[in-house]
Amino acid sequence: MxxxxxxxxxxxxxxxxxxxxxxxxxxxxxxxDVLIAAGSDAIHQAARDLEALGAQVHPVQVNLAEHDGTxxxxxAIEATGREVDAIALNAGVGVSGRFLETxxxxxxxxxxxxxMSVLHTVKYAAKAMAARGRGxxxxxASIAGTMPTPYEAVYGATKAFDRSLAQSLREELKDTxxxxxxxx
Numbered sequence: 548m549x550x551x552x553x554x555x556x557x558x559x560x561x562x563x564x565x566x567x568x569x570x571x572x573x574x575x576x577x578x579x580d581v582l583i584a585a586g587s588d589a590i591h592q593a594a595r596d597l598e599a600l601g602a603q604v605h606p607v608q609v610n611l612a613e614h615d616g617t618x619x620x621x622x623a624i625e626a627t628g629r630e631v632d633a634i635a636l637n638a639g640v641g642v643s644g645r646f647l648e649t650x651x652x653x654x655x656x657x658x659x660x661x662x663m664s665v666l667h668t669v670k671y672a673a674k675a676m677a678a679r680g681r682g683x684x685x686x687x688a689s690i691a692g693t694m695p696t697p698y699e700a701v702y703g704a705t706k707a708f709d710r711s712l713a714q715s716l717r718e719e720l721k722d723t724x725x726x727x728x729x730x731x
Contacts, residue, residue, distance in 0.1 A: 554578055554579060554580045554602070554603070555578060555579045555580070555632040555633065556579060556580050556581070556582070556627070556629040556630065556631055556632050556633075557571075557574040557579040557580070557581050557582075557631070557632060557633040557634065557635065558581070558582045558583075558584070558624055558631055558633075558634045558635070558672070559571040559574065559581060559582075559583050559584070559634075559635045559637060560583075560584045560585070560611060560620070560635070560636050560637050560638035560664075560668070561584075561585055561637040561638030561639060561687070562581075562583035562584060562585055562590065562593055562637070563583075563585035563586075563587045563589040563590040563592075563593050564585075564587075564589060564593070566637055566687060566730075567583075567585065567635070567637040567638065567687075568593055570635045570637060570685070571583050571593065571597055571635075572596075572597060572600070574602070574633065574635075575597045575600040575601070575602035575604070576600055579602060579632070579633065580602050580603035580604070580605075580629070581597060581602055581603075581604055581605070582604075582605040582606075582607060582623060582624055582627060583597065583604060583605070583606055583607070584606075584607040584608075584609055584611065584620050584623070584638070585608065585609075585638065586608065586609065586610045586611070586612075586616075586638075587608070588608055590606045590607070590608050591606050591608070593606065594606035605623065605627055607619070607620060607623045609623075611638050611660055611664040611668075612640075612656045612657075612659040612660035612664065613659070614659075614663075614667075616664070617663075617664050617667045617668055620668065621668070621671050624671075630675070630679065631672055631675065631676070631682065632681070632682060632683065633682065633683040633684075633685070634668070634669075634672045634682075634683070634684055634685070635685040635687070635730075636664075636665045636668055636669060636684070636685065636686045636687065637685075637687040637730075638660060638664065639657075639660060639661045639687060639705070640656070640657050640660055640661065641657070641699065641702045642654050642657050642699075642701060642702060643698055643699050643702070644698060645698060646698075646700045646701070649701070654701045657701060657702065657705060658701065658705055661702075661705035661706065661708075661709065662705050662708045662709070665686060665708075665709055665712065666712065669684060669686065669712070669716065672684060673716060673720065673725065673727075676723075676724075676725045677720060677723045677724075677725050679724075680723060680724040680725075681724040681725065682724070682725045682726075683725070683726050683728070684713075684716070684725065684726065684727045684728070685727075685728045685729075685730055686709050686710075686712065686713040686727070686728070686729055686730065687709065687730045688706050688707075688709040688710035688713060688729040688730060688731055689702075689703075689706035689709075689710075689731060690731050691703040691706045691707075692704075692705075692706030692707035692708070692709060692710040692711075692731075693707070693710065693731075709729065710729050710731070713727050713728065713729035714727075714729060717729075
């Protein structure tokens with residue numbers, strides 16, 4: 548599909564299914580072209596479905612739990628030549644179980660995806676948006692980040708980070724034209 552410079556441009560991570568796909572769909576239905584990212588090859592079917600709504604869609608299959616994955620996402624955003632009007636940082640995973648029994652490698656992967664990739668990507672997007680004086684940032688947190696979460700101790704901690712980051716950025720950026728929202 549040809550470039551649509553008259554349409555706004557949004558980026559959505561974790562967009563192959565669930566909340567991320569629904570966020571991307573909302574953007575597509577409301578005048579945005581989208582760059583969608585996910586680790587699964589289902590991102591390509593999601594792109595076809597969203598294109599049917601009239602949006603230009605750039606699918607990026609990337610593992611954001613890997614540091615290089617976040618760099619690949621940023622490079623893909625820059626390759627579009629478009630300014631990001633809105634970004635929804637939704638990619639995330641959960642690890643459940645008794646803390647003494649859960650797999651440390653899975654939990655470290657979760658921290659890289661739910662925390663480190665969000666931090667890295669929001670730093671990139673917020674700087675560009677603040678310099679332009681406009682933009683919208685949505686970070687998917689969770690009510691799990693507001694209370695103790697036995698049997699999801701590390702997941703709850705990652706979502707507490709996401710919530711706190713979103714709330715802090717909202718205050719810091721309130722006079723820049725950039726809005727920050729924590730999706731709970």
